[in-house]
Each structure stands twice: as structure tokens, then as C-alpha cells.
Amino acid sequence: MSQHMRAAVVREKGGEFKLEEASIREPQDDEVRVQIVATGMCHTDMICRDQMYPVPLPSVFGHEGSGIIESVGPNVKNLKKGDHVVLSFGYCNHCTPCTTGHTTYCNEFYERNFSGADEEGNNALTDAENQPLHDHFFAQSSFAEYAISRESNTVKVDPSAPIELLGPLGCGIQTGAGAVINSLQVRPGSTFVAYGGGAVGLSAIMAARVCGASTIIVTDVVDSRLTLALELGATHTINSLKEDPVARIKDITGGGADFAIESTGRPEVLRQGIDALGKMGTIGVVGAPALGTDSTFDVNDLLLGGKSIRGIVEGDSIAQEFIPKLVQLYQQGRFPFDKLIKFYPFEQINEAAKDSEQGVTLKPVIRIG
Known part of the structure; x- marks a missing residue:
């Protein structure tokens, strides 16, 4: 069934991230629904907000999500409710770049990460007026309390690692x-x-x-x-x-x-x-x-x-392999990326964006759940 939640919505070019009531459908096929704990804010969120990349509006951005799986679709094989996960980029898994281990150069990369919908043109999110919101940003749209992603771009991580810290591994730090x-x-x-x-x-x-x-x-x-x-x-x-x-x-x-x-x-x-x-x-x-x-x-x-x-x-990364390696390096004290991070509550998402653009904060992370 659908889950009610809050999401940060951008409705106009260069507009603010506005916290709104929204709903997200249940996961289908090989999808999972993730309760987002925290999401990193990346330069790409801002250039899409400002329409330097023409992502359709209104949209829910956010593409460095981390959290805990709340439910899974019927065709999910290796993930389950309760798993700690980092969300990364989307890819088709059947084109030549994907099948030769180069998923970051997927022939459908733009469509699966910037089109504002899934590959069939459908949305998982609706606003308080039951109108569709553009989503599937980097196959996740994680500036929200819940996100839908596919098993292929959902990376299981060590539950002993601090999940609220790990989201930026899905894009900026991985890059x-x-x-x-x-x-x-x-x-x-x-x-x-x-x-x-x-x-x-x-x-x-x-x-x-x-x-x-x-x-x-x-x-x-x-x-x-x-x-x-x-x-x-x-x-x-x-x-x-x-x-x-x-x-x-x-x-x-x-x-x-x-x-x-x-x-x-x-x-x-x-x-x-x-x-x-x-x-x-x-x-x-x-x-x-x-x-x-x-x-x-x-x-x-x-x-x-x-x-x-x-x-x-995306650093030519196979996220399912590379992100756990970065987590391990962090746990060994050899990759202290936590020194880059400053946390902001969800209500201060626009302050986080401003601080990032002005160079005040290197890597804002929005605490959501």
C-alpha cells in the first residue's frame, strides 16, 4: 500500500526545496522501498534544480540516500526488509556497456537518472493533491522520508557502519x-x-x-x-x-x-x-x-x-562492489570521509544548499529519518 511521507519538492527553476506532504507507492517487480535515514547533497542536485540539466519539474531530487529497507517487490532476490543500504545510480543492465562491466556508461543512463520517471514514464510519488511528482532521480529521489529504488542500484552495507554517514558514497565520494x-x-x-x-x-x-x-x-x-x-x-x-x-x-x-x-x-x-x-x-x-x-x-x-x-x-564504479570497499577503508581509518560532512535537519535543506554553493560546507548530509 502507499506510504504517506514528507518530501522536498522543487516546483520551479531555481526554486527552494519545499517540504510537502506526499505519498509513495509500494515496491513492484525488483524494486525496494527504503526508509531514508539521511541523504547527501551534491552539486548535481543544484544544477538540476537550476535547470542546467533539464530535469522536468516539479521534482524530488536527492541521489545520495542511505537507509533501511522497509519493503521489497516480489522479484527481489538478495535484499530483505531491515537491510542497511546505500542508494546509487540507475542503469539498465542489458546494454553493451552494462554487460561488459561499465554500468556508469549505460546507454540508458540519462533516461534512468534524469528523466523524472521510470523507464516506462511512470512516477512512484504523488503530492497532497494526488498529482504526480517527477521522481526516480538517479533511480531514487531520496530527498524524502521514503524512496523507491531497484535491487541493482541498492547496495547492502555492513550494519555496524554508521548508516547516516554513508549516503555520499553513492555518488560524490564514489566519484x-x-x-x-x-x-x-x-x-x-x-x-x-x-x-x-x-x-x-x-x-x-x-x-x-x-x-x-x-x-x-x-x-x-x-x-x-x-x-x-x-x-x-x-x-x-x-x-x-x-x-x-x-x-x-x-x-x-x-x-x-x-x-x-x-x-x-x-x-x-x-x-x-x-x-x-x-x-x-x-x-x-x-x-x-x-x-x-x-x-x-x-x-x-x-x-x-x-x-x-x-x-x-561515477568513478567507473560497480557500486555493489566498490561502496562496501570504501566502507571497509573507512572502518580501518584509511578513508576518513566523515571529515568532509556536516549534518543538517530536513527542515534546513535550503540552508544546506546555500552553504554548499557558498563553499561553507564541503558535503552537506540531510538527516531525514
Whole structure:
């Protein structure tokens, strides 16, 4: 039967998250219904609220949910009521990228994560007037007290881990750490640069330390973030408002970095990252600007330097495998992502968004249940 609840609804471009009464249907087929304990707030929530990505409105966003399974559909095989879970991105599981282990590049990724409905165009949520709300945002829409997700994007986690902390592993932190571990495969003794000291960039810093990189550099314009980066494993920091990051990186590394990620979504920063690569260096692009954004680079520098540029979605992660590994690293004290997090009550979701956009908070997490 349907479950009454509260959900944070955005009804207009750039509008506030408004807490409203809503209902969510029971799970069907291979779906589960999760009582949300907490949800991380990510840059993508804001750019969709602001329609930089054209997700239909009114919508319930939220895509870093964690909680406890309340009920399961008839075709769920490996999950049960009471399981502690983290919700991640949706994928079809039958296209060529999915069947070859690259679910982050699913042919239906946009439809399953940004269309505002399930693959049949249906919604699981209705508002107080019994009108449909656009949902299935990243196959979850977890800015709500309950969320529907599929078994494939619902990751069971160790119940001894603090469930209210784990939601950001489903997107932002998975993206930064996965870019380093899965995509770039940063080597022991190598040099690594993170452009941007937000939650994604600092997750990459922690992962580079786990991988054994000997020189770990972060660039940002906020000194407090640079200070935290040193605590989390960076060996050098650069405030790009005060010094030339390209020249400084080449000086620190003796010619250029082996690996880098760009997490700011700013094309001029991406250009710096490419210019500061060493011979055969690779930069991963994880920052999401507005659709249609262009960037430039020196073709001969790329060609003669053997440099590589690659896009990375969700850290090339197989969430069912990678998220439990991150939880284990956290429990071992080797991946202290809790230092990035500040909790907000559900009623302060707009304050959390403002603090995130102004750089006051690295990773807001909304306590919901």
C-alpha cells in the first residue's frame, strides 16, 4: 500500500526545496522501498534544480540516500526488509556497456537518472493533491522520508557502519575515489593533482594516499579546504589565486603530473590541468558544467606529450562492489570521509544548499529519518 511521507519538492527553476506532504507507492517487480535515514547533497542536485540539466519539474531530487529497507517487490532476490543500504545510480543492465562491466556508461543512463520517471514514464510519488511528482532521480529521489529504488542500484552495507554517514558514497565520494582507484589506477610512487578541493577532490586525495602516490597536490581558492587537504593526505597545496598552478605543479613534480582529476567544472581549470601534465600523463574530467560547455587545449602539447584526457562518470564504479570497499577503508581509518560532512535537519535543506554553493560546507548530509 502507499506510504504517506514528507518530501522536498522543487516546483520551479531555481526554486527552494519545499517540504510537502506526499505519498509513495509500494515496491513492484525488483524494486525496494527504503526508509531514508539521511541523504547527501551534491552539486548535481543544484544544477538540476537550476535547470542546467533539464530535469522536468516539479521534482524530488536527492541521489545520495542511505537507509533501511522497509519493503521489497516480489522479484527481489538478495535484499530483505531491515537491510542497511546505500542508494546509487540507475542503469539498465542489458546494454553493451552494462554487460561488459561499465554500468556508469549505460546507454540508458540519462533516461534512468534524469528523466523524472521510470523507464516506462511512470512516477512512484504523488503530492497532497494526488498529482504526480517527477521522481526516480538517479533511480531514487531520496530527498524524502521514503524512496523507491531497484535491487541493482541498492547496495547492502555492513550494519555496524554508521548508516547516516554513508549516503555520499553513492555518488560524490564514489566519484572522487573511483576516479583515482578504478579509472586512472594511480600507481604507488606516482604524482597526482586534484583540481578543486571540494568533496569530490578531497575524496580523490584520500584515495591517492590509499594507492600510494608519493606526491599529492590539491589546488583550490579556499585556504580552509587546502588546510584540510593536508590533513587528509595531500603533500602540497596551491591557492590558485595567489600563484600560477601550472608553473608550481611543474616545479613540484619535476616536469608535470602523472595523474590528475578536474572536479570544478570550469573549462579554464581543465586547461590548466592539461598543461600541467607530464609526459604520458592522464587527466580525468569529473566536474559537470552546463550542457554545451566547451574547453580548449594545445593540440601539439597533447600530441607530443602523449597526454590523455578522459571523461569519468561515477568513478567507473560497480557500486555493489566498490561502496562496501570504501566502507571497509573507512572502518580501518584509511578513508576518513566523515571529515568532509556536516549534518543538517530536513527542515534546513535550503540552508544546506546555500552553504554548499557558498563553499561553507564541503558535503552537506540531510538527516531525514
